[in-house]
Structures are given as C-alpha cells and as structure tokens.
Amino acid sequence: MKMTVIGAGAWGTALAIAFSRQHEVTLWGRDAAQMVDMQANRLNRRYLPDCPLPDKLHLSADLSEAVMGVELVLVVTPIAGLRPTLKELARLKVDAPLLWACKGFEAGSSLLPHQVVAEEFPRLKTVGVLSGPSFAKEVALGLPAAVSLASENYGFARDFARELHSPLLRIYANDDLVGVEVGGAVKNVMAIATGVADGLGFGMNARAALITRGLAEITRLAVALGGSQQSMQGLSGVGDLILTCTGALSRNRQVGLKLAEGKSLADILTELGHVAEGVPTAREVLKMAERLEVDMPITAAVCELLYHQATPQSVVESLLGRTPKPEFGQA
Numbered sequence: 604m605k606m607t608v609i610g611a612g613a614w615g616t617a618l619a620i621a622f623s624r625q626h627e628v629t630l631w632g633r634d635a636a637q638m639v640d641m642q643a644n645r646l647n648r649r650y651l652p653d654c655p656l657p658d659k660l661h662l663s664a665d666l667s668e669a670v671m672g673v674e675l676v677l678v679v680t681p682i683a684g685l686r687p688t689l690k691e692l693a694r695l696k697v698d699a700p701l702l703w704a705c706k707g708f709e710a711g712s713s714l715l716p717h718q719v720v721a722e723e724f725p726r727l728k729t730v731g732v733l734s735g736p737s738f739a740k741e742v743a744l745g746l747p748a749a750v751s752l753a754s755e756n757y758g759f760a761r762d763f764a765r766e767l768h769s770p771l772l773r774i775y776a777n778d779d780l781v782g783v784e785v786g787g788a789v790k791n792v793m794a795i796a797t798g799v800a801d802g803l804g805f806g807m808n809a810r811a812a813l814i815t816r817g818l819a820e821i822t823r824l825a826v827a828l829g830g831s832q833q834s835m836q837g838l839s840g841v842g843d844l845i846l847t848c849t850g851a852l853s854r855n856r857q858v859g860l861k862l863a864e865g866k867s868l869a870d871i872l873t874e875l876g877h878v879a880e881g882v883p884t885a886r887e888v889l890k891m892a893e894r895l896e897v898d899m900p901i902t903a904a905v906c907e908l909l910y911h912q913a914t915p916q917s918v919v920e921s922l923l924g925r926t927p928k929p930e931f932g933q934a
C-alpha cells in the first residue's frame with residue numbers, strides 16, 4: 604500500500620519506520636529544514652535520535668507531492684495540529700482513507716479528534732483512529748506492540764487493521780471510536796497525576812490506587828460520551844493507562860514528576876521539547892465532565908495544579924480528604 608504519514612515528530616517518525624517494513628511510506632514534516640537534516644542523516648535527530656530511518660522511507664516537506672496518489676493518509680500531529688492539517692488536505696482535495704493517531708480533546712471546542720474530522724471531511728466514511736499503548740522509541744526500534752484501529756465503519760477498521768498489521772505492530776479492529784479516543788486522551792491526564800504522586804514519594808500502593816481510580820474516571824466519561832465500557836478493558840483503556848502512568852518514556856508522566864519537584868509548568872514544557880497532550884487536554888476533559896455531570900476528581904486535581912497555582916501537596920491532601928464512596932457507581 605502507498606501511504607503518507609503526516610507529522611515528523613516522535614510518533615509520526617516511529618509509525619513511518621514501522622509501516623515502511625511492509626508498505627511504500629512517505630513521511631511528511633512541516634519543517635523543511637528538519638526534513639533536509641533527516642534526509643542528510645537518515646535520522647530524526649530532534650524527536651527520535653536513537654532510531655535510524657530505513658533506506659526505503661521517503662521524506663518530504665511538500666504536502667501536495669506527499670499525498671499524491673496515496674491509498675492511506677495517517678495524521679500524526681498533536682491534536683492542536685489536526686484541524687489545520689485537515690484543512691490543508693481538504694484544500695488539496697485529498698479523498699484517500701484517513702487515519703489519525705492524535706490523542707486528546709481539541710482545545711477550545713472540547714471535541715474529540717473524530718468530531719474534528721467529521722467537521723472538516725463530512726462526506727468521508729473511511730476514517731478512524733489508531734491508538735493504544737505504544738512508546739514511539741520502542742515501536743521504531745522494532746520491539747513488539749499492539750494497538751487498536753477504531754472506526755464507526757467497522758468494515759474499514761477490519762480491512763485496514765489487517766492491511767497494517769504485522770507481528771511487531773499488532774493491530775486490533777474496534778468499532779468503538781469514542782471509547783478508544785477517550786481512553787487515549789484521558790490517560791495522559793492520569794499519567795500527570797501518577798507522576799506527581801510518584802515524585803512526592805507516595806509509593807506503589809498509591810500509584811496502583813490512582814491508576815485504578817483513574818480508570819473508573821475515564822470509564823465514566825467514556826460511557827457518558829457514548830463509548831463502550833468494554834474498550835476500557837482493552838488496549839486503549841487500561842493498556843495505555845498502565846503504560847503511560849508507569850513507563851519512564853512517558854512525557855506526561857515526566858510532567859507530573861517535575862511538577863512534584865516544584866518546577867513551573869512553563870519550564871517543564873520548554874525542557875521537554877515534545878508535546879505533553881495531558882496538559883491542554885486536562886482542561887477540556889474537566890469542562891466536558893462538568894457539562895455532563897461526570898465526577899472526575901483526579902482530573903480536577905490535575906487542573907488545580909496546572910492552571911490554578913495549587914501545590915502538589917495541597918492537591919494530594921484534598922484528594923485524600925474526599926468523603927469515601929462506594930467503589931462502583933456514582934453515589
């Protein structure tokens with residue numbers, strides 16, 4: 604299959620490397636100088652420095668050339684870049700099947716990625732999300748991983764999951780687009796919270812409690828938005844939540860660890876040099892939760908920390924001081 608990956612950050616580069624083992628792949632990046640550097644060194648020195656690019660992977664900074672005649676477009680920008688990218692693709696009259704791998708809720712509109720896609724490409728029915736527990740570096744190095752490909756058009760999800768599947772990147776079809784997107788978006792908020800707890804030295808019991816209560820929170824929101832509870836037990840639910848809350852490679856977890864050290868958010872993000880989607884998404888998730896009257900105390904605590912100058916200690920104390928409730932149900 605001839606396909607183009609849009610977005611030459613860590614994840615776009617990793618997916619381009621992985622899919623170029625079986626397919627004819629072009630990786631497009633918006634920064635022409637970076638693409639020249641990648642071509643010269645056959646390495647993404649800025650975003651994925653330890654992972655050489657395969658010889659057969661094409662690189663491009665010319666979007667119209669990159670998408671010409673392709674059978675699949677895979678958008679791997681941060682969620683903030685999804686709508687502008689789609690507008691460009693629409694301007695170029697691209698009508699190829701479309702996948703995206705962005706995780707988050709769009710800032711301002713609080714829309715999930717598939718809702719943004721529906722607004723920009725209302726007639727395209729071969730669309731879906733690729734999401735799951737997958738650190739870019741491990742996928743690029745050819746270590747095994749498994750992700751979901753979800754679409755409301757299950758035939759499309761099944762056919763493209765089969766086409767893209769490989770032993771090293773196993774792809775499972777799913778028809779629960781909402782559940783898969785909510786899981787992928789909100790686990791980043793939980794990873795910030797877990798990073799804070801770990802950074803404060805609260806220990807492994809607290810970490811397990813946060814992950815489990817985080818899953819309860821994610822599940823309540825996913826179900827309120829029309830997602831399925833079953834997906835929360837899958838790759839894009841508990842799978843991605845565990846990976847991101849515990850894995851040292853997680854940028855969102857790193858944000859939490861550094862907040863616990865007392866660093867400012869601005870300094871942390873500058874030092875990180877990558878996107879941490881949990882930061883903008885936390886605010887959108889809380890807005891959505893309030894609108895739908897879904898109880899999301901961990902998300903609220905993360906927002907206090909990120910946006911209202913609360914200290915990590917005070918946020919943890921207020922979470923621990925909450926009135927106990929039944930483990931299941933919203934009583």
Ligand SMILES: NC(=O)c1ccc[n+]([C@@H]2O[C@H](COP(=O)([O-])OP(=O)(O)OC[C@H]3O[C@@H](n4cnc5c(N)ncnc54)[C@H](O)[C@@H]3O)[C@@H](O)[C@H]2O)c1
Nearest residue numbers: 611612613614615680681682684705706737738739877878
């Ligand atoms: N890195 C991972 O391990 C991983 C795994 C799964 C999913 N994701 C998701 O993939 C998305 C991209 O993450 P990443 O890790 O590649 O981020 P990154 O910070 O490594 O790189 C971001 C890339 O996006 C580009 N970009 C930013 N805004 C853009 C825009 N408006 N148009 C085009 N390009 C734009 C930047 O130039 C850069 O190349 C995020 O939503 C992330 O949650 C990442």
Ligand SMILES: O=P(O)(O)OC[C@H](O)CO
Nearest residue numbers: 735736737852853854855
């Ligand atoms: O590094 P993070 O925290 O953005 O997480 C990367 C992936 O989403 C993990 O599946």
